Amino acid sequence: PMNIAVVDEGANLKAFHRMDNAWLGSIDISIKKAKTARFFDMNSGEIGKLSQPGQPLYNIEHSNGGLITFPGGVVLKDESGTIIGAIGVSGGTVDQDHEVATAGAEALKSY
Numbered sequence: 794p795m796n797i798a799v800v801d802e803g804a805n806l807k808a809f810h811r812m813d814n815a816w817l818g819s820i821d822i823s824i825k826k827a828k829t830a831r832f833f834d835m836n837s838g839e840i841g842k843l844s845q846p847g848q849p850l851y852n853i854e855h856s857n858g859g860l861i862t863f864p865g866g867v868v869l870k871d872e873s874g875t876i877i878g879a880i881g882v883s884g885g886t887v888d889q890d891h892e893v894a895t896a897g898a899e900a901l902k903s904y
Contacts, residue, residue: 795884795893796823799869802877804831812884819883825859826866826890827881832857834876837866838891865890867898 794815799808806824829837841862843850854860864887869878882894 795882795890796820797893797897798823798827798881799897800824800827800831800878800881802831804828804879807878815884822861822883823865823881825861825881826883826894827879828857828866829860829862830866830868830879830881831876832860834868836864836868836891837861837881838864838887863887865894867891867894869898869901872902 794812796815796819797810798806801807811820826837829840833840840850840853840860841864842848844853844862845851854862865883866879866881868876869880871877880894880897882890884890885893
């Protein structure tokens with residue numbers, strides 16, 4: 794079970810869904826994954842790589858009221874490639890979260 798959050802281009806929460814029995818702690822994580830991806834216009838897992846000790850964004854997760862710097866936050870783009878928001882998923886493994894968020898981003902392209 795997962796929590797799924799969608800934010801718009803201003804990182805405002807526009808949609809949220811909590812599956813039955815999804816962890817309550819994952820609610821905040823899914824929202825923060827989406828916001829993290831939108832704040833920096835890159836997937837949250839990429840920010841995670843850049844936020845490790847010795848990397849240029851070390852400790853960035855403490856900014857903006859707390860960021861989530863592991864996979865599961867994916868930037869949303871329209872058909873022209875313009876960033877229009879982000880999706881954040883939490884509740885599975887980080888690989889599952891990223892896979893579901895990526896599938897959501899790809900599904901949006903078909904509209």
